[in-house]
Amino acid sequence: MIESCGRAFKAGSFRATYDIVSSLPLELVLAIVKYLDPADILRSQRVSKRWRSIFSSDATIKSLLRRTLTLLGLEGADVPDAEATTYFRWWHSLQHVQPIRKIFLPWPETSETPIEFAYSLRRLFSRIPHEDFDEVEMLNLETGEKLTWTENEAMESGTWNFLISDRYVVIEGDDTTLIAWDIHTLQRYTKEFSCSVYANFIDKDKVVILEPDSEPLYPVYIWDLSSDSVQEINTFIDLCLWHLDAGGNMLVAFEVDWDKHPPEVRQTKWTLSGQLMDRRHFSLSLSDLRVDRKIHKPSREFIMLPIDSNITNGSRTARILPYRDSYYPYCQIRLIYDHTMDKLSAQWYDNSPPSYFLSNTPIIVIPCPYLMYRWEKHTRLFKVYNIHDGTTLMHRYRLDAREAGLREKLVPRPGHKWSIFDREPILRMFGDREIIGMASEDGIQFWVFNPNFTPNLPDAMPFLAMEESG
Template identity: 45%
Template sequence: MEGFCGNALVAGREQHAYYDIVGSLPLELVVSVVEYLDETDIVRSRRVSKRWRTIFSCDTITKSVLPRTLAALGMETADVRITNATTYIQWLHNLRTARPVKKVFLPWPEDVISLGKPRNIGCNSRRLCYIIPERGRDKVAMLDLETGRRSTWINDTRRPIEDIRLSDRYLFMITQDSIISAVDIHTPQRWVGKQFPWPTYRVRITIEKDKLVILPFSIDEAFPLWMWDLRSDRVQTIGSFISKDLDFWHVDADENVLITFEVNWDEHPLLVHQTRWTLTRGEVLDRKIFRLSLGGRRVSRRDIFLKSHHNFGRTTEARVRLKGCHTTIFLIYDHAIQRLSLRWFDSTEPITDRAGQPGGGPCLAPLLKYGWMSEHKGIAVWNAATGTTTLHGYQLDFREVSAHKRLAAPLPPPSSDVWARRFAAFFMDSCLSPFGDHEVFGMASDDGIQLWFFNPNFVPDLPFAEPFLAMQESG
């Protein structure tokens, strides 16, 4: 048998110079192997040869890979055809490796930049919006990346806008004195700003279709969840919670339910209180208490530094960052199967926000976060799905002059004055603001916006966008 195998190998080498073991395997075995590969392995395998490209593009293989690819992108599977599976696999690969299909630079309009750098840049559903500071009355501008159309709304409350949120259909403006205004971005309809009875504008918000769920930040004072239904323009209160005790919630607008999760972090295994509410009346449908294993580790409430949660279709993901900012616990609720799971992520670099504050930055997809690392002057990609952290050097466009000047200044050495180093880091971080979603990532500076497009099927030609040219190449 050994001689036979050796002769077969020699014969193969004489005829083809190599033996393609994958190409000779039955398709059923190749499919079994593919189940252990991620999207990067599949993309690279398709580049090996024409034979491998045909094998790794066949419907049998892509059908087995597509569901987990869409789940990793935070997308539903209903409207995606198998014939487009390779596009989504490539898309996920681009996103996880920070390799955009296209880069462009959008300079700020002259009338905008004269008022100062826009703030609170956000992106959702192929649109980006930002606040234009203007004395006495802030404005909110929105750019449709598909059509290139610009829209502007004036803040009628005459109070400074503290935050903006954008969904598929609505733009929300949060001002001081706890006033939230809503605008339908597809029609001229605009809702009068509603004032919510809490003492601070800092709130946790979830937007799901035409439902807005709000809870103010609090340490020891209990507030209800407020649910603003824009379809009926009605506000409903649900339950009573202290913000630090309510870890996250999930909204399903189609089923008209809200699921809240309160976790006792001092119990081992974790003790989870899960409650289902109706959105229309705020009534309790059912409650259950169960245990959730920490996988052999231990944590207490004192170890928690920051909590946040993000919605991705029928999945909601809560991120609990521990002190030191190297470790994050992911609580993932899949409403399709009504299951809560837990995942640990240990990063070699601390997961930080701008100005060195842990927690912010765009969460582009489930278990995936982009962030700006001032000390390394690059983009960090934290991938909890693979447990890896990668750093990509940021290439400035040759028009990002002010950002280049700030980044050229070196940070003080770690042994020098701590406050001087923090101020220098803040100065660097303030020159670039990251934002984005699973299709588009952007870095905004005083000069404009650098946009990265990841979806191979969405590479728009904006009429006022400048082709990207790296500053190093421009001289």
């Protein structure tokens, strides 16, 4: 009943003939609030004095603020109730692709155009190719300062994988070489391995390294940059999720047997020196967010384990596992580990063809735990997937007046029709919950979503839509 009341209220089904909300006890109102967006709450405060008192109460605001912080990946953050509206606005702007402000940073005419980007902690890293070397540039969006260094070994790698912490940036030189830089001192570290490796995650000065070609066995290593040493932790079978806590000197690993019904999980905890501290087994319950429930029991035969899909946001680490049943090809299992509660959960949900299933890999940004932005050149649309409520939003990309080169590439040539299999990467995305950037050959559009953050970019200009420029 509470759920139906919440949905009916959100849909505007209640009329002025009977004010049902005012007659409900506060406990029921708070239960309804969890089905509403922050924007619904703010609109509700303007209905009447009685509604304003209900939806402005401390209990209502606290409940909604906790949920909003969870959605933003800021669970546990100490935010005063007086600042709740700022965070409501922040989540609403992300959810509906309505940036607080947009700015455009053109490339300098005298420099080469960057070809790869990575963003973290208000710092933008870019790879600038030259004939005999690659240049790495770090742009601090808080101070506007730039830091540049050259990299000779990594240029052999076609695509770089950046990992960024508060002090270090790690890149892959080739299949067997990892390179790290101390951003503060510009000291360079190099590690050579006897087999192909993949740097998956960094926390402070610890890097998680996997061997990608050993499935279903997964050897896991920790590269400690403070001592420049590598420690093998263990070899896991069907490793589906892991969480690194550098401050707590702990790695938590989850191996899942999907052929058991329900799936059986083996959770182990290791010190970063390779000592086993804890082991337990339990069954995994799968909640169902799918519209079409053709699959009743998962099978390991159809589950993909991409090595680059671990994402940590706030107190949660998540991983999306594509499920490729020939009768039901577009389905995913989302694993979520809440490390404050030491609890693993899982969900089925539907999806359209994901990036790693298509040959051209659409550009993707995951700004917070429950949202994914994906841009597709053939439609010139952003698709925003909201895992929280199961909705998908389409949003058209608006060109800045200075993006003439991008405009030419977005206009199909005579006789040519865009296809999802076109490989040309004409627009690259990066970002997080505060800011999302779209880089082209002309420059970068920055979309700012955090109301409290204004990038310090002296060369940037206010966004000017191309149709407005004449």
